[in-house]
Amino acid sequence: MPEHRSRKDAARNREAVLAAADALFARRESAEDVTMADVAAEAGVGKGTLFRAFGDRVGLLRALYEARLGPVRDAVESGPPPLGPATPPRERVPALLDAVLCFKLDNRRLVVALEESGGGSSPYQASHYEWLHRLLRDVLEEIPGAPGSDFTAHALLAATRADLVEHLAGREGVPREALRAQLADFTAGLLD
Amino acid sequence: MPEHRSRKDAARNREAVLAAADALFARRESAEDVTMADVAAEAGVGKGTLFRAFGDRVGLLRALYEARLGPVRDAVESGPPPLGPATPPRERVPALLDAVLCFKLDNRRLVVALEESGGGSSPYQASHYEWLHRLLRDVLEEIPGAPGSDFTAHALLAATRADLVEHLAGREGVPREALRAQLADFTAGLLD
């Protein structure tokens, strides 16, 4: 039993807001022009409710992000190869990066919004980035002959930055499979 | 002779604004909390003047950026090795990346501000990015055995993203030389 169950209306409103935000991000061109008031209206809820549930804009974005990321996290932490922990490092690195790339392709607008939000040096302070970085670094560490896995992990993840993906896939129209292939080539080039 | 000399007061105010913005970015913690009104006040100028001279916030940032970038551009386009055009490709690639990294280290706050500004998929629409990308890609192209130089150029540049640099050098306190060495190792790993 959870210590303090949240009230039923609160829980339902939370879901409504999440769904509304999802719908709006899907519908609108850029996440930039989805306002908090829009989300509240779409969810049929007051702004106060929205902010109480998520704190601020970034909180909402993060909540959505975490929800979408869940399956990937599971696949990585306890799934079968080539993503799961039983995979040999040399195969797992490209698999991880491919998974990240696909995730960002599937959630472009949301991820762009999240990576841009919160001035200063986000997205590098977000917990999911730290998780991913650590994981990738540790896997790289197990491949002999790779220098500076910490920076290498950062650099590889930087190649999947949301706005780069958006630029290539969205603005320049590079097809999904081509992008995946290029990223795969790139990482392959590194690991030899 | 320029076709239309701008009026003397206009020119002087433009310089004053540039200098003021420079000073403020140097003084304040983050570029995020330098407002246009601040810049105008520091320059001893009205907001109208500021906006007439630079169009908008991004315009001001770009102007500052171009001014700082000028020397680098010259060194790359017509300077001596290892940056200039006479350098053999295999040496020029790391030299270029090192130059970019140093530039971003020296202009952290400004570059972070510029890369974050203008929603959507900037910084990939900025002309200087396109210039840099093309250049790097063309140099890579001349190294045999490197696949997909277009994406590779993007990926390498992504490793010098301003917010990553800010995170490592600023937040985590990685020393300048260490960062340069890590980037050098990384690119060396790719080119073999």
Add this chain to the structure above:
DNA sequence: TGCAAAACGGACCCGCAGTCCGTATCGTCT
């Protein structure tokens, strides 16, 4: 010196994130 064009500057407007507080709902205790 006179006068139009160009530039000035700060009051003003607008849109949005985030707050506040009077009202409505929940769930529990008797």
Add this chain to the structure above:
DNA sequence: AGACGATACGGACTGCGGGTCCGTTTTGCA
């Protein structure tokens, strides 16, 4: 069931920053 404290609701309200407007001042040419 009734009632009452705790919790949540919602939308009017605030603060702030980017960008505009327009009456006033400066410039530079004749």
